[in-house]
Amino acid sequence: MRCRKCSKPAVINMRHHKLALCKEHFLEWIVEQTERFIRKYRMFTHDDKVLVAVSGGKDSLGLWDVLWRLGYQADGLYIDLGIDGGFGYSNQSKELTVAFAEERGLKLHIVDVVASYGATIPEMARLTHRGKGKPCSVCGLVKRHEMNRIARDFGYSVLATGHNLDDEAAVLFGNTLTWATGYLVRQGPVLEAVPGLARKVKPFFRFYERETAAYALLRGIKYIYDECPFSVGAKSIYYKKLLNRLEADRPGAKLQFYLGFLRAKEEGLFAQRAEEVVETLHTCPVCGQPTSAPGKCAFCRLVERVEEAKRRRELSNASS
Ligand code: Q46
Ligand code: ZN
Ligand code: ZN
Secondary structure, eight states: OOOOTTTOOOOEGGGGGGGEEEHHHHHHHHHHHHHHEEEEEOOOTTTSSEEEEEOSSSSHHHOOOOOOOTEEEEEEEEEOOOOOOOHHHHHHHHHHHHHHHHHHHHOOEEHHHHHHHHOOOOHHHHTTOTTTOOOOHHHHHHHHHHHHHHHHTOOOSEOOOOOHHHHHHHHHHHHHHTHHHHHTTTSSSSEOBBBBOEEEEEETTTTTTTHEEEEHHHOOOOOOOSOGGTOOOOOOOOHHHHHHHHHHHSSHHHHHHHHHHHHHHHTTHHHHHHHHTTTOEEEOTTTTOOSSSSSSSSHHHHHHHHHHHHHHHHHHHHOO
């Protein structure tokens, strides 16, 4: 197989695009395509301050690398969740992220949830009995809150995440199986800003996971190969496998599924539902972030419950 652009041996064949490329042209292609998607979907411009949420994985570090090469003002945010999983997941991913930023002279914000809130994510879930043994819902809540907080406190107008097509198609598949219209209306590569919340964008949303992995590998980015230990058995992984089987028989099926959804939405599918779910936002009296119901937001309630549970535990330890 030869590169379409220069006839050197190809390192990747993207059957859905009928495009094979050599290393040099593939790396160039990813950067050019990312720029094209950023413009096409009006994600941000060179005047915006962009905060990239980085986990130490291939997608987020790859995205940060591409935005840096394109000359955007893109700083990173790493949230140390305190997850160990027997191999120091959080420590390893933090070290790799710090090294990545240092090598390129990039600014990185680090939030340490233990230092800030007194417990790791798995401890928070245990102490508050949330998530039936899985800390993912607590984790999502904390990550969203911290991303919004750093974006607001440091004046970032855009929050970028490294979600790829496989991630997005799996979420879409899950939402479609249950016709979760409330989620479907909000799903997309751009979520516009609302007062108090920065715009959220996913510049890698049209790349297959295999392409983002190839980009990180060929670019020589050192990223964490292991997934978070709590991702084992996640529904999204099962949906990804199903979609991969479909893709193997019909190259391009995943991309078609997702882009078809975006087109249908543009044509008015769910438009009525979108109007219904425009919520009146309230402001949390503790943290000042927007929240859908009056009173404290879900994050502040979680932090309060963690503190209460820790106090109770200390009291019972002291009396025993
Ligand atoms: S939610 Fe769950 Fe992920 Fe948090 S606890 Fe790990 S698997 S990192 S995207
Ligand atoms: Zn080439
Ligand atoms: Zn709050």
